[in-house]
Amino acid sequence: MVDQDEHKARMQRLKASVDRRIEAAQQEKGLVIVYTGAGKGKTTAALGMALRCIGHGMKVAVVQFIKGAIDTAEERALKSFGDRVTFLRMGEGYTWETQNRERDTQFARRAWEKAGEFLCDPSYPMVILDEFNIALQHGYVDVADVLPVLRARPPMQHVVITGRAASDVLIAEADLVTEMKQVKHPFRKGIKAQAGVEF
Template sequence: MSDNTGNTDNTSNDLDALNERHRVRMERKKAIIDAKIAAADKQIGIVIVNTGNGKGKSSSGFGMAVRAMGHGMKVGVVQFIKGAMQTGEEMFLRRFPEEVSFHSMGEGYTWETQNRERDIEKAEQAWEQAKRFLADPAVGLVVLDELNIALKYRYLDVNTVIADLLERPAMQHVVITGRGAPQELIDVADTVTEMNVVKHAFKVGIGAQAGTEW
């Protein structure tokens, strides 16, 4: 665009310079990233832990289930703490019984039952199901949703859980979610993310809604 003041060339030169700086910066970035990717050449089953007080721990686990299913992998899901309502992820994933095996403890949150001994019994049953997945090389990804809560309340022994995790097939991935992941679990995990709240709709009076929270 010309503005009849002779700025046309300057503007055009500025833009060319900007585009060229961008190209050089991206070329440098590509070299660095390519080198890192070349160095990271191990392919092995990993343990992923999603913890913290923010949103996205469970939904990320179910997003990984979708990823794995997209690559033709079989997925096993155990939900250790289940709310009263059937979740969207459960309703959706149960449509594919050949691809994903979905199990849940079948009880409300711990503050709903208020019965410690029954919670322990249910957690132990859920862990038995988890162990069946962790012993099956045909299962490519195991999602242990809200396992951290069961560990935090000591319904399950963290050392037993870790021993079973480490015994699993070499190429099997595991995603473990929930607040308050114990340090022992973080120590043995390969990838650990802490989801932190920057802001949350709940705090300004917006309720848990279908499709976003459950």
């Protein structure tokens, strides 16, 4: 058992170190946030951030690039916040569902065009580009065309980009990157996709 005095002294040192780091971090700016990796939680974390912004009274735009054919429960829940959320389903579904590369490309480009409107609109402090990494990975949209748009956006606007296999170029550009690593997945144990978890 740790002695309370010893614990307190250790926590005071830890607090001093945390406080110093907080003191040193003074810059404020809109961030490019990337959630990537094969694990679950990328889109969910992005929508959790939307919820957080809504709680701050900020407006959020969500552009879904790939999963879009599905009318998700999140969409229904977010829409209850009225005009604080703009939710656009711009994709048709996974590549193995559509089976048509040209059509996938068209849809992705249309979504990127739409995203571009939010990315120059300072009335949206957060823009979420869901599964955009997939569109970049498949070359539907060229990452070289994306960087100038990200760089020219309103200085305090946060952008959240999700999807596995984020490109190195995007990771280099980003301020915050989390890789969702799959440690265990129920699908592999024969458990089907369930409401509230997968959709």
